[in-house]
Amino acid sequence: MDWHDTPEQAQFRREVRDLIENGLPQRYREAAARGGPGERAWEFDRRSSDPAAREAANAWHAALYERRWVAPHWPAEYGGGGLSPMEQFILNQELAWAGAPAVGGSGVAMLGPTLITHGSEEQKQQYLPGILAGEVVWAQGYSEPGAGSDLASLQTRAVRDGDDYILNGQKIWTSGAHTADAIFALVRTDPEAPKHRGISFVLIEDINAPGVTVRPLVDMGGRHYFNEVFFDDVRIPAQNVVGEENRGWYVGMTLLDFERSNISGAVNARRSLQRLLNTIADDPDLAARVRGKPLQCDLAERYVETEVMYQFSLRVISMQNRGQIPNHEASAAKLFSSELSQRLAQTGMQVAGLKANLLEDGPASSLAHHYIGMVPATVRGGTSEVQRNVIATRGLGLPRG
Ligand SMILES: Cc1cc2nc3c(=O)[nH]c(=O)nc-3n(C[C@H](O)[C@H](O)[C@H](O)COP(=O)(O)OP(=O)(O)OC[C@H]3O[C@@H](n4cnc5c(N)ncnc54)[C@H](O)[C@@H]3O)c2cc1C
Incomplete structure (x- = not known):
C-alpha cells in the first residue's frame, strides 16, 4: 500500500x-x-x-x-x-x-457509537448532543473487584421495580469518575441466566445521585486517576436500558470495538524515543553513560520497535480502510504498543541512572514519572495475557485453553 x-x-x-x-x-x-x-x-x-x-x-x-x-x-x-x-x-x-x-472522554469514544448502534431514537436525541457539547462527560462502569478479564462474572444487580430499576453493587478502576457527570454500566438483570445472557447496559445520568458514592483510588505515581463507584439502592428509569434487557453484553462489547489502530500509541512511542534522545543530547553526563555501552544498543532496539509499532498501526488502518474489521490484528497492535511503552520507559530509567530517582522537576525525573505511569498500560483495555489469548485462538487458530 x-x-x-x-x-x-x-x-x-x-x-x-x-x-x-x-x-x-x-x-x-x-x-x-x-x-x-x-x-x-x-x-x-x-x-x-x-x-x-x-x-x-x-x-x-x-x-x-x-x-x-x-x-x-x-x-x-x-x-x-x-x-x-x-x-x-x-x-x-x-x-x-x-x-x-x-x-469528550468515554462519551465520545465509547458511549456515543454504542447509542448510535443500539440506542432508541429518544436516547440518541437525549444524550448525543450533551456529549458533543462537552456538557456531559461519562465514565465507564464495567470492571468490578471480581470481574475484570472475566467481565461477564459481574455482580452489580439491577432489580426491576415498577417503571424503575434499583441498582446495588460496586464498580472499580473507573477512570475519571470523580470528574464525570454520568456513568454507563453493565449490570446483572437476570441472575438465573447463563452469565453472558443476564446482563443489561444501563445509563446512570447523574453520578452524584443519591446512593452513588465515588471513592478515589490513588495510583503508585500518587495520581488520582481512577475510582471505586458504589451503588446503594440507586433508582434509574427503566427506559435507561440501552438495547434489550439481558442483551447488554452484546451492547457493551460494541463499544470495545472502536479506535483500534492505536496510532496515538505508535506516535507516542516515537515521541517518547525522540524525547529520550533529546534528553541525552542535552545532558553530557547522560551522553557519557550511553556512549559505546549496551545502552546504546538498547536505544537502537527501541528505535526498531517504534518503527515496527508504526507498521502495526498502518496494518490495522489499511484493513479498516478496506471495510474489514480488525480483530487479532488490533490485539497485536495493543499488545505490542503497551509492552513497547514499558520497554521505552525502562530504557529511559537506565539512561538516567540514579538521577531518575529524583522525583522532582527536571528531564530525568520526568522519565521516572513516565516509568511509573506506564505500568498500567499492559492491564487496561485488556491485559497482555488476554491479548495473547486472542492472537493465539482467533489469529493462529490454536485451541482455546
Ligand atoms: C489505568 C486503568 C484504567 C482503567 N479504567 C477502567 C474504566 O474506566 N472502566 C472500567 O470498567 N475498567 C477500567 N479498568 C479496568 C481494566 O479493564 C481491568 O483492570 C482489566 O480488564 C483487567 O482486569 P483485572 O484488573 O480484574 O485483572 P484480572 O482479570 O483479575 O487479571 C489478573 C491477572 O490474571 C491474568 N489473567 C486473567 N484471565 C486470564 C486468562 N484467561 N488467561 C491468562 N491470564 C489471565 C491477567 O492477565 C492478569 O495478569 C482500568 C484499568 C486500568 C489499569
Missing part, C-alpha cells in the same frame, strides 16, 4: 495542522514539550479549580467543536465528523504528534 497522502488527504492534513497551529492552547503546547498533557487532561482540566486549566479545556473543545471534530468517527447526521477511516487516522496522528488532548 502507498502511504503517501493523496492530494485530498494532504489537504485534510493541512487543515488539521492549521487547527492545531491556531487553536491548541498554550497550556497543552507546554505540556506536550514536557512529554504530553497526560491522559484525560481535558476531562480533568474541565473540572479543575484552576481557572486557566478550565479556560484551556473549553478553548480546545470549542476549536474542535467548530470543525465538527469532537467525534470524528460518528456519522455526520448525529453531529459527528463523518470522517473516513483514513481521515480519522490522519486527524489522530496529527493530534498525537502535537500532544493535543482528546476531548
Whole structure:
C-alpha cells in the first residue's frame, strides 16, 4: 500500500495542522514539550479549580467543536465528523504528534457509537448532543473487584421495580469518575441466566445521585486517576436500558470495538524515543553513560520497535480502510504498543541512572514519572495475557485453553 497522502488527504492534513497551529492552547503546547498533557487532561482540566486549566479545556473543545471534530468517527447526521477511516487516522496522528488532548472522554469514544448502534431514537436525541457539547462527560462502569478479564462474572444487580430499576453493587478502576457527570454500566438483570445472557447496559445520568458514592483510588505515581463507584439502592428509569434487557453484553462489547489502530500509541512511542534522545543530547553526563555501552544498543532496539509499532498501526488502518474489521490484528497492535511503552520507559530509567530517582522537576525525573505511569498500560483495555489469548485462538487458530 502507498502511504503517501493523496492530494485530498494532504489537504485534510493541512487543515488539521492549521487547527492545531491556531487553536491548541498554550497550556497543552507546554505540556506536550514536557512529554504530553497526560491522559484525560481535558476531562480533568474541565473540572479543575484552576481557572486557566478550565479556560484551556473549553478553548480546545470549542476549536474542535467548530470543525465538527469532537467525534470524528460518528456519522455526520448525529453531529459527528463523518470522517473516513483514513481521515480519522490522519486527524489522530496529527493530534498525537502535537500532544493535543482528546476531548469528550468515554462519551465520545465509547458511549456515543454504542447509542448510535443500539440506542432508541429518544436516547440518541437525549444524550448525543450533551456529549458533543462537552456538557456531559461519562465514565465507564464495567470492571468490578471480581470481574475484570472475566467481565461477564459481574455482580452489580439491577432489580426491576415498577417503571424503575434499583441498582446495588460496586464498580472499580473507573477512570475519571470523580470528574464525570454520568456513568454507563453493565449490570446483572437476570441472575438465573447463563452469565453472558443476564446482563443489561444501563445509563446512570447523574453520578452524584443519591446512593452513588465515588471513592478515589490513588495510583503508585500518587495520581488520582481512577475510582471505586458504589451503588446503594440507586433508582434509574427503566427506559435507561440501552438495547434489550439481558442483551447488554452484546451492547457493551460494541463499544470495545472502536479506535483500534492505536496510532496515538505508535506516535507516542516515537515521541517518547525522540524525547529520550533529546534528553541525552542535552545532558553530557547522560551522553557519557550511553556512549559505546549496551545502552546504546538498547536505544537502537527501541528505535526498531517504534518503527515496527508504526507498521502495526498502518496494518490495522489499511484493513479498516478496506471495510474489514480488525480483530487479532488490533490485539497485536495493543499488545505490542503497551509492552513497547514499558520497554521505552525502562530504557529511559537506565539512561538516567540514579538521577531518575529524583522525583522532582527536571528531564530525568520526568522519565521516572513516565516509568511509573506506564505500568498500567499492559492491564487496561485488556491485559497482555488476554491479548495473547486472542492472537493465539482467533489469529493462529490454536485451541482455546
Ligand atoms: C489505568 C486503568 C484504567 C482503567 N479504567 C477502567 C474504566 O474506566 N472502566 C472500567 O470498567 N475498567 C477500567 N479498568 C479496568 C481494566 O479493564 C481491568 O483492570 C482489566 O480488564 C483487567 O482486569 P483485572 O484488573 O480484574 O485483572 P484480572 O482479570 O483479575 O487479571 C489478573 C491477572 O490474571 C491474568 N489473567 C486473567 N484471565 C486470564 C486468562 N484467561 N488467561 C491468562 N491470564 C489471565 C491477567 O492477565 C492478569 O495478569 C482500568 C484499568 C486500568 C489499569
